[in-house]
Amino acid sequence: MVHIIIKGTKMKKLSLMIIGLGMLLASPMPAFAKVNIFACAPEWGALAKEIGGDKVDIYNASNANQDIHHMRAKPSLLAAMRKADLVICSGASLEIGWLPILLNKAGNNQVQDGGIGSIMASDYVPLLEVMQNVDRSMGHVHPEGNPHVHLDPNNIALVSKVIAERLSEIDSSHSSYYEARQSSFDENWAKAVTQWETQAANLRGANVVVYHKSWTYLLNWLGIQAVASLEPKPGIPPNASHLEKVLQDIQGKNIKGILIAPFENEKGAKWLSEKANIPIIKLPFTVGGNNQATDLKIMFDDTLNRLNNID
16 A cells, blocks of 8 residues: 655645546446427427437527428538538438438438437338339429328328437437337327317318428328319419419318418418318428427427318
8 A cells, every 4th residue: 555645735735636636537327418300390309308308408500480391501500510420301302302311411420310419200101102114304302202191190200219219329318218218208109199180070071272292291181182282283372273273173072171281371372262262271391380288298288179160
């Protein structure tokens, strides 16, 4: 054993510093800092917050008033991508115009496609409207399938499990926290889905007109039929001749309403509404789509209320 004799005030201060350093080195390392999550759309940011709680920081790349098809790879998005631990997007080419640019320029290996920090929601749910032999003449279509998967709440439940698993891998020190939050969310979400399906039973078989095929998963879940679209082709704005055709096509059909998202131009919908005496139903589409839709559950609550309250 080595005995050290400390004499004098200066030596005592040095001794205290050495002891303090030794205690610091001997103590456990701090837990993983908050997980930085880059969410391409508000619905995925909201879902990540449900699972991650106070262990995550969310950056939403878009808001409810933006059409995610037409976003640009801005410097602010690039800065957020560089520090992201986990990226959550819809996939199925929805973000094809800007996400690959960000991933390429960010130099963040963890969040590249196929990495631990990359979740494309469409990879984990049953896809609708998968297409073969696609060409540009068909408009803005997604051959992999319709990417707006969040509008079926059953898909939300599936993606929540993936988020919990990835968070547990990235931040293993809090894995039990993420698992517990996901389990609680799953239980409460299942009850909400049952309630919504009971509430929407009278909507089954109803006919609607849509602006764009944004609502495919919602309508499929509820058993509602989209009998016409205001766009002549996906991504092509309504024109007079097509609107006249839609007006003729819906004659004699009992149309419940015209579905519009917050970012869609209402001009064509207003024309058809006046000509055919059909109400416009403006649904939130995502979290933040109106003042009521402050989280995922309230978004679906509000959507069902709006659909049910139109005669």
